[in-house]
Amino acid sequence: MADIIVIGAGLNGLVAANYLAKAGKHVLVLERRALAGGQAVTESFGAGFQADVLHAGGQLRPDIVADLDLARHGLPESTSEPLISLHPDGRQLRLTADSDSETLASIGAFSKRDAERWPDFVAFMNAAAGFLDAAYRTPMPRLPHVKLAEGLPLARLAMKLRGLGARDMFRVIRALPMSALELTEEWFESDGVRAAIGAVAVHGATLGPMSAGAGFSLMHNWLNRGGPGHRRVENGIGGLANALVAALKARGGQLRVSAPVEAVLTDDQCARGVRLASGEDILAPIVISGADPRHTLLDLVGAPDLPPEFVWATQSIKMRGSVAKVHLLTDGAHALPSGTLVVAPTVRYVERAYDAAKYGRTSLEPYLEITANGPVVSIHFQFAPYALRGAEWSQERAVLERIAIDTASNALPQLKSSIREIKSLTPLDLEKTYGLTEGDLNHGQLLLDQMLFMRPMPGWSTHKTPIDNLYLCGAGVHGGGGISGAAGRNAAAAVLRGK
Amino acid sequence: MLETLELKRTPFHERTSRLSVAQNWRRWAGYAVVGSYELSLDHEYWAIRDRAALIDVSPLMKYMIEGPDAARLLHKVTTRDIFKMGVGQVYYTGWCDEDGKLLDDGTVSRLSDQSFRMTSAEPSLRWLAMNAVGLDVKVNEVTDEMAALSLQGPKSRAVLNRCCADRLDALKYFRLMNTGISGAPVSVSRTGYTGDLGYEIWVQAEQALTIWDALMAAGADYGITPCGILAMDMARVEAGLFMVDADYTASNHAWIEGQKSSPFEMGLDWTVNLNKKGYFVGRRALEQEKKTGSAWKLVGLDVDWVGLERLFAEVGLPPQIPGMAVRASLPVMAEGKQIGYASTSTWSPVLKKYIALAHLQRPHYEPGTAVTMEVTVEHHRRHAPAKVVKLPFYDPAWKKK
Numbered sequence: 084m085a086d087i088i089v090i091g092a093g094l095n096g097l098v099a100a101n102y103l104a105k106a107g108k109h110v111l112v113l114e115r116r117a118l119a120g121g122q123a124v125t126e127s128f129g130a131g132f133q134a135d136v137l138h139a140g141g142q143l144r145p146d147i148v149a150d151l152d153l154a155r156h157g158l159p160e161s162t163s164e165p166l167i168s169l170h171p172d173g174r175q176l177r178l179t180a181d182s183d184s185e186t187l188a189s190i191g192a193f194s195k196r197d198a199e200r201w202p203d204f205v206a207f208m209n210a211a212a213g214f215l216d217a218a219y220r221t222p223m224p225r226l227p228h229v230k231l232a233e234g235l236p237l238a239r240l241a242m243k244l245r246g247l248g249a250r251d252m253f254r255v256i257r258a259l260p261m262s263a264l265e266l267t268e269e270w271f272e273s274d275g276v277r278a279a280i281g282a283v284a285v286h287g288a289t290l291g292p293m294s295a296g297a298g299f300s301l302m303h304n305w306l307n308r309g310g311p312g313h314r315r316v317e318n319g320i321g322g323l324a325n326a327l328v329a330a331l332k333a334r335g336g337q338l339r340v341s342a343p344v345e346a347v348l349t350d351d352q353c354a355r356g357v358r359l360a361s362g363e364d365i366l367a368p369i370v371i372s373g374a375d376p377r378h379t380l381l382d383l384v385g386a387p388d389l390p391p392e393f394v395w396a397t398q399s400i401k402m403r404g405s406v407a408k409v410h411l412l413t414d415g416a417h418a419l420p421s422g423t424l425v426v427a428p429t430v431r432y433v434e435r436a437y438d439a440a441k442y443g444r445t446s447l448e449p450y451l452e453i454t455a456n457g458p459v460v461s462i463h464f465q466f467a468p469y470a471l472r473g474a475e476w477s478q479e480r481a482v483l484e485r486i487a488i489d490t491a492s493n494a495l496p497q498l499k500s501s502i503r504e505i506k507s508l509t510p511l512d513l514e515k516t517y518g519l520t521e522g523d524l525n526h527g528q529l530l531l532d533q534m535l536f537m538r539p540m541p542g543w544s545t546h547k548t549p550i551d552n553l554y555l556c557g558a559g560v561h562g563g564g565g566i567s568g569a570a571g572r573n574a575a576a577a578v579l580r581g582k
Numbered sequence: 583m584l585e586t587l588e589l590k591r592t593p594f595h596e597r598t599s600r601l602s603v604a605q606n607w608r609r610w611a612g613y614a615v616v617g618s619y620e621l622s623l624d625h626e627y628w629a630i631r632d633r634a635a636l637i638d639v640s641p642l643m644k645y646m647i648e649g650p651d652a653a654r655l656l657h658k659v660t661t662r663d664i665f666k667m668g669v670g671q672v673y674y675t676g677w678c679d680e681d682g683k684l685l686d687d688g689t690v691s692r693l694s695d696q697s698f699r700m701t702s703a704e705p706s707l708r709w710l711a712m713n714a715v716g717l718d719v720k721v722n723e724v725t726d727e728m729a730a731l732s733l734q735g736p737k738s739r740a741v742l743n744r745c746c747a748d749r750l751d752a753l754k755y756f757r758l759m760n761t762g763i764s765g766a767p768v769s770v771s772r773t774g775y776t777g778d779l780g781y782e783i784w785v786q787a788e789q790a791l792t793i794w795d796a797l798m799a800a801g802a803d804y805g806i807t808p809c810g811i812l813a814m815d816m817a818r819v820e821a822g823l824f825m826v827d828a829d830y831t832a833s834n835h836a837w838i839e840g841q842k843s844s845p846f847e848m849g850l851d852w853t854v855n856l857n858k859k860g861y862f863v864g865r866r867a868l869e870q871e872k873k874t875g876s877a878w879k880l881v882g883l884d885v886d887w888v889g890l891e892r893l894f895a896e897v898g899l900p901p902q903i904p905g906m907a908v909r910a911s912l913p914v915m916a917e918g919k920q921i922g923y924a925s926t927s928t929w930s931p932v933l934k935k936y937i938a939l940a941h942l943q944r945p946h947y948e949p950g951t952a953v954t955m956e957v958t959v960e961h962h963r964r965h966a967p968a969k970v971v972k973l974p975f976y977d978p979a980w981k982k983k
């Protein structure tokens with residue numbers, strides 16, 4: 084019998100499982116899909132399609148890689164790539180965290196002054212990301228009842244913030260609730276530079292560059308990416324999950340795929356196992372869920388067995404996803420440069436794209452992020468709201484595909500004629516196929532009022548739930564959001580502390 | 583310009599307003615109800631204890647809870663085991679927040695396998711809806727649509743037997759039955775807020791006046807008396823029955839933790855079923871309190887008459903006691919220290935005693951403990967000797983017979 088069941092083989096579930104297996108626990112991971120990785124999967128669908136279907140690239144936190152000895156278990160190399168913003172007049176703005184001469188020259192073509200300021204901006208963003216990284220690994224207290232044991236790590240975090248130096252500390256705190264526009268206006272004069280950074284800030288979020296709090300999401304994305312562009316993973320992002328699965332097996336853990344959990348079994352407000360959709364019951368004294376909090380709590384546990392105020396808070400988690408993907412199988416002659424290509428020429432353009440989502444419409448002029456993997460070109464589309472007004476995703480899919488291809492082809496003239504097949508994922512597909520409630524990639528929007536001691540909801544940031552021995556470890560909890568494994572690491576620590 | 587805020591009128595207003603000699607109106611949950619029909623409460627009070635008193639209790643909040651999961655919802659909300667409740671049974675119960683502190687109290691009646699009626703003092707629709715998430719149940723508020731009359735007193739059964747389509751002799755304490763009065767379908771529960779023999783009659787608002795008239799006619803020979811809520815307030819203290827926001831603060835109205843009360847602290851141990859199956863709101867906290875014991879307890883205070891007389895005699899007066907229930911906090915002391923407070927105090931005409939409901943701290947809440955309660959003697963604060971007693975103060979044999 085397993086000591087611990089982990090629901091969901093996303094990166095966070097696998098990271099948690101590994102830490103627990105490393106601590107000597109018998110861990111069983113149950114995944115509803117036929118393969119592990121969650122949103123970090125490399126999949127083939129249809130002839131010739133082999134792609135990072137959801138998340139385009141990324142890396143696990145270096146401490147996790149080291150703790151779990153993942154290099155030994157086949158963790159693939161990843162390399163940083165530039166963010167390349169495509170402009171209608173054919174100009175390309177290249178941004179990297181290295182401030183290499185190519186980057187500076189590229190920025191200089193937009194503004195000399197901005198090129199001069201770029202290295203300072205990178206240093207500031209790295210400092211801010213470093214602070215966020217520290218915050219994400221600090222156990223959060225159960226506000227409003229802070230105990231001494233919880234106060235100490237918080238005090239250490241405050242020291243870390245102080246360690247940024249008085250000037251940067253002030254700047255980081257001030258930038259968190261700012262909009263991306265306000266923040267970039269203070270650094271750069273070129274609208275093109277502001278827009279490219281604003282696009283990073285709202286990537287994956289239902290926010291515009293003029294929304295309050297995009298300063299924070301910029302720091303968050305910068306931290307996970309390690310700069311403005313995604314990291315490309317050799318042979319696909321699925322390699323991260325493969326390494327974690329290999330490491331888990333080496334530690335005696337088990338993974339069962341095609342094993343959707345239908346219910347968390349409880350007895351007297353205490354978890355005692357799970358029931359699979361097949362009807363099979365699997366018992367274990369501890370259950371950890373890497374699925375999103377709303378699905379875990381309201382579908383798997385069920386509102387009737389939870390306190391009403393808690394149910395209310397769970398229902399109130401802002402989940403509103405508005406990301407779609409359009410994958411194109413080309414004949415290979417797409418002529419894409421390598422890197423994270425974005426269509427986000429002006430701040431207004433991106434803000435307008437977001438406006439559509441506010442009103443339940445698909446952006447007619449969307450913000451796109453385009454990456455290529457051999458002949459497959461993947462388009463990340465924002466904004467395509469989960470909840471459409473006056474339309475259904477079954478019909479809207481064709482609209483989405485047309486807008487995605489037209490917009491991308493405008494920026495990349497050779498693309499259109501190279502397309503052989505199209506495969507799109509609407510927010511509804513994200514929910515149905517990938518188990519993401521409301522198509523929300525982060526299991527809950529990355530908003531300041533849903534972060535740190537308020538993630539997944541105020542008072543419940545300790546990975547615990549009102550059900551004893553049921554813990555949460557996915558992107559929706561503290562540390563989570565993005566490819567990093569931080570939430571899984573934190574949850575494993577909470578489980579080990581809790582026993 | 584501000585619009586005039588008018589109180590709602592109950593379905594019996596046409597009758598009650600004509601009889602209201604004293605024009606002593608009280609506000610109850612947004613309705614105007616009669617405080618007392620006459621200038622003095624005596625006649626109405628004694629109707630409760632000796633004859634039959636007819637009280638308009640329509641402002642009670644009423645909810646219909648229906649559907650396959652109706653029992654499950656109430657099982658989750660209340661502290662009682664609703665799965666064990668039979669059709670035709672009525673439960674008195676409190677309900678708590680997750681910290682095990684009382685939000686409100688009221689009654690739950692099982693009308694059929696899948697349908698219940700719940701009454702409460704405070705608006706409860708939101709709370710019920712929040713608890714109904716994930717359940718197959720419909721919650722409808724019927725406060726305005728449903729009229730309610732309370733017929734209380736030793737002669738209440740005889741009056742009902744005269745005008746109901748069925749006899750009520752077999753209807754046991756805290757049970758209900760469907761019958762008719764002058765052709766109007768009614769449901770009659772053997773419940774009330776007086777601690778006497780008594781019934782509550784539930785009827786559609788359109789038929790309210792029909793049953794009022796029928797009851798008044800049937801009760802004439804028994805001295806049936808329309809009774810206001812002030813006399814009922816005295817009777818309920820004698821019966822040891824408390825009232826939300828008078829004797830305890832609803833936890834969602836409390837400003838600070840200290841204002842909240844648990845069902846154990848209110849002496850409702852018998853309504854808290856910790857053996858019932860599954861989750862209910864506040865379970866964990868209540869289990870914990872059961873283990874560690876309660877810091878407070880609601881008890882009765884029996885003020886010593888001789889001691890009271892002595893305090894007043896010192897200034898040359900006979901004892902002065904308000905002739906109605908007083909909802910004002912009075913400090914209760916022991917060994918020179920304050921150990922609690924009385925929340926409602928009243929003269930009890932039937933017991934000929936000055937009594938109070940009081941919140942006392944451990945260990946002073948044991949029956950028999952000698953304490954003092956503050957009284958105002960000719961503008962001076964004095965302390966009258968009193969004894970802690972078990973509730974209720976008054977419990978006539980015919981209440982449950």
Ligand SMILES: Cc1cc2nc3c(=O)[nH]c(=O)nc-3n(C[C@H](O)[C@H](O)[C@H](O)COP(=O)(O)OP(=O)(O)OC[C@H]3O[C@@H](n4cnc5c(N)ncnc54)[C@H](O)[C@@H]3O)c2cc1C
Pocket residue numbers: 090091092093094095096113114115116119120121122123137138139286287303304307342343344345373374375378406408463517518519524525526556557558559563564565566570
């Ligand atoms: C296109 C795209 C772009 C993104 N961009 C960003 C970004 O810019 N910034 C950022 O921070 N994040 C971004 N993300 C989000 C990021 O990828 C996720 O936050 C991260 O992958 C979450 O990992 P996880 O392990 O917590 O959850 P998931 O990867 O969602 O894994 C959850 C797993 O649980 C399984 N599961 C669910 N329910 C059950 C059940 N009942 N039984 C069994 N198994 C179940 C699922 O199948 C899944 O495998 C993006 C995601 C996508 C798709």
